[in-house]
Amino acid sequence: MALFRTSRFWLVVMFALLIVWVILSHVHAYNGFDISNALIPADEIHAGGPDKDGIPAITHPHFEKADQVQWLKPDALVLALSWHGAVRAYPLSILNWHEVVNDHVSGQPILITYCPLCGSGMAFSPNVAGRNLTFGVSGLLYNSNLLLYDQETKSLWSQVRSQAVSGPLKGERLSLIPVSLERWSDWRKRYPQGEVLSRDTGFERDYHRNPYYQYARDKGVMFPVAFRSRRYHPKERVLGVKINGQFKAYPFAELAKENVQWVWDEFAGETVEIRFDAAKRTGRIFTSEGAELSAVNLFWFAWYTFHPDTAVYSGQ
Secondary structure, eight states: OHHHHHHHHHHHHHHHHHHHHHHHHHHHHTTTOOOTTOSSOGGGEEEOSSOTTSSOOBSSOOEEEGGGOOSSOTTOEEEEEEETTEEEEEEHHHHHHHOEEEEEETTEEEEEEEETTTTEEEEEEOEETTEEOOEEEEEEEETTEEEEEETTTOOEEETTTTEEEESTTTTOBOEEEOOEEEEHHHHHHHOTTOEEEOSOSSSOOOTTOOTTTTTTTSSOOSSOOSOOOOSSOTTOEEEEEEETTEEEEEEHHHHGGGOSSEEEEEETTEEEEEEEETTTTEEEEEETTSOBOOOEEEEHHHHHHHOTTOEEOOOO
């Protein structure tokens, strides 16, 4: 009986160790993040290659005046922000290598994000439930889109969903702040005294090289996505917007048919004005009262996989 009890004891120990090993292996597979009971299926979360913080976020950004910047080419793209009296540009040539900038504007924290795989530049208020959060790059993807994490709780956040999908803050949402994707030469002409994110990031990166140049032109998508559509080239840029809980995409391929630079549209019970440059694939969306909406300029495949029931604008 003693031998039996001893054998049973070791079986229990081995079983417990096996459970611990499975849990640790599971956590390691997701760069150390706990995704148990996540809002999204675990098998749809994929490692992007770099480990947690392998793509380093910028937490102490430096800026220089636009009229002093000589290293950006005229057709370079920047994520443009006009908020609380400040005018800033965040070059994609920097964001491609960092993806996250924890910034402050007029004393208010602001989160700048860019996912090169989805072409999606989005800005948020990082204040959640009265607490200012600091964000980093998890190294994980959902629908080929950046999963952020906050350093305070280690919750994972989907950029395009603007929502925490796992961790203590699961279900919480980030408030969007309008930004636009623009050509550097156009932005600099309008704001010669505007502030531009400096290459003085504290990291050694080749900011003259775009590692996603060919990817942005190919039809291929590097990581699995839930929904696909052949309606447009996967990398066709669209302006995506949410109004009264409904989603609509404004593809530049459709806007180009209008032969103008602004159109009015009726959607979800609202009248909106789309101001755009179809050739440059830039644009913004405003209410009939002139308030700017938080439209996202991103690849068609990315908008569609998150919003497969989206309405789509059709040009004349």
